[in-house]
Amino acid sequence: MDTMAAIKQTFFQECEEQLAELETGLLAIESQQVDDDTINAVFRAVHSIKGGAGAFGLDELVRFAHTFETVLDLLRGSQIEAAPPLVKLMLRSSDTLADLVRYSRDGGEMDQARVGQLHDELMQVVNPVATPACAQSAEPHAGDDEAGGDDPEAFFPVTVTFDDLIGENSDDDGQIVFNVWFKPKPELYAKANDAAKLLRELRALGEADIACDRSDVPLLSELDPEGAYLAWNVRLVTSAGESAVRDVFEFVEFDCEIRIEAEPSVEPDFEFTPEPVAEIGPAEAPADSPAIPQAVLERLAEFAPEQAAKAAAPSAGASPAQQAQTTIRVDLDRVDRLIDLVGELVINQSMLAQRVTEAGIARLSDVAVGLDDLEQLTREIQDSVMAIRAQPVRPIFQRMSRVVREVADMTGKSVRLITEGENCEVDKTVIERLTDPLTHMIRNAIDHGLESPEERVQAGKPEQGVVRMTAAHRSGRVIIEVSDDGSGINRERVRSIAVDKGLIDADAQLADNEIDDLIFAPGFSTASAVSDVSGRGVGMDVVKRSIQALGGRIAISSRPGKGTAFTLSLPLTLAVLDGMVVTVAGQTLVVPLTAIVETLQPKNSDVHGLGETARVISTRGAFIPLIDVGRELGYRDCEADPVGSVAIMVESENRAQSALLVDGIIGQQQVVIKSLETNYGHVFGVAAATILGDGRVAVILDVDAIVAGSRSDPARSEGANRKRNAA
């Protein structure tokens, strides 16, 4: 049962990949990039889902996938045109298929009416041309073995045609004679397949006469040691059907030339020897073949076990061109464990380096040079390990195209989604936690950002609105931008709503960008009625919070009549952080570099008292609150003398600047983030901990919390004292 559950889980994982493939393909078709490969890929995706679903008895899924597949098959056979309405129907079908897969996995009830209706619509496409049954038999390949829909294997398009249908040549005993001509390409051997094994498998089907065709073997001087020159003629007498014969070559279909022909003659003829017979022994076959020496094969298998495994296990999602790219599935826990270990390796390495320096060993000594190499290696290992977790943002972008379709339908607006930079890679956790904020932003862009088609025409814009979603790497972060070409933010309205809701004073003087930022304020929602689309009581403040929880920032820019753009800046990974290492009251702390704008050494004349305890620092004509980190964290009671200290200018929420006063700066380094919560709990003003080069723990400052805390200082420190006393 457990095995079954595991297989089922794999199936669902593969389904996700197939669905992504399906959607990519359909979107390509939608943008008029119709080629045979794309249509084949789409067909294969649906077919594989159907096949797997059949094996698990997911009848509903099979039925829908089958109808969908039938339509795609017509498309593939050029019997119908990929006209826009049909593509739209297919996109909706792909959404429904995705839903069906998810419901099959997680349980729950599907909206039967919707499935039924879509099913009928698909049938209407099929019916004018042919009945589903006809369509099935009209498939140009041998589809008989899949007619039951219970073929768990992936589908591969068959590249050869054959004239005779099965059964025609069978004699009374059901024995058929096949003439098989099989010529491996070098790729077959490169994928660690073995012609001898295939021939042996063929022989297992019945009586086989195997002759080696050596006519192509060149002279030794012209022989490419990795080429493939041998071909085999096989005369096979078998009771198994043509599909069984074909199945033997299933894994190598693209890596060989193959002809399988059923012979009209009925009687098995054992004396039949078309050419000198070379008996293929199990072990000698590769040795026989001058093309690929056994040693080469073995080494290939050694170097590319994944490729070998891949070749043995067909991946239905990959189109032939993509097959070279191989993947393995690894439990995320294992990857995380590896990342943890590498983190420790980095710490250990820097500890070692520090000890060596302390021991007074010269920089040019062998030890120091060796350590430098070690450092470089460790860095490379760390980068590579981090790259394992990195995933392209493509899946999430694809999911957004569905959101766009749904919201466009709901609001009656015509929307085109343009995506760029789907290959941009980000940490898996970041990607997972981006779905909700991005969904919300897209919904907002369509619902609030874009005008209705009539308004757009009036404004002299094309009827179809454009939502653009781009991803790009910029200075160690990933920047995701969601923009629309709508009317831009109506600042008058935003302002009046903010006043109504008591977010700002009626006479407050706000710059344009400050008004724009108001939409991030908690409890703000511009829709006059809570619409089905972007309502739900959450606003952009939730988006902002979830982005910040990821260590990211969100910014908005809007031009009246031109549109609005939201820019997300996110860290590439959640495991490491660029930090500035500082000292405060004898303690070593890390300030996240992303928060820091600049550092400066305050002069006495720059610092001014404000009220009883607060101090500000003047820089470039502005007065910026000065926060003594040591006091804020309770490391010391009295204010530090600003002279001789360092002020770190930080930008926190709302782009407000503050100056953090620390005793000194040690340097800048990348630190591995360690959770304090695992063994202890959340600590005010501390985002996490890290381990420095000397092996000691240092805390990473939570800049936003410290800045916010300093504003409500009296209340908070009282609370902290109370806590301490109670303990």
Add this chain to the structure above:
Amino acid sequence: MMEVNEHDTSQYNELIAFRLGEQEFCVDIMSVRDIRGWTPTTPLPHSPDYVKGVINLRGSVLPVIDLSARLGFRSTEPTARHVIIVTQVGSQSVGLLVDAVSDILTITSETIQPTPDVASELARCFMKGVLAIEGRMISLIGLDSVIAATHEGTGTLN
């Protein structure tokens, strides 16, 4: 030390005994992961007095609790001779700062007597009972309550 009946181990518990000042305490050996010498800690801001700070335990961040202060005794001025007992309860690890490890005891559960009423209320919530071994009195510390209370002390959300 008591004799061990090999055939009936379920009745027996092994305990690690340690000293805090003049008194002896013990914890279940099954929850002890490591015993190590004192290393300087990194103090945590806004933490209760008995939280000495955190140390690096093979790559993870381990909070160290001054058990003496936690039980309401004098707080410890740690030296190189002090010992950190690394304990684990559930998924959480905590280091206990103690004066010295003194013994490994094997006892049956009947040996554990209820904590006498005279002990301070604070001490009593962390003690599961006392043991009389060779004329010494050893208090059994319930680690789960120490760790749970540590959490409360920080005023955490989780």
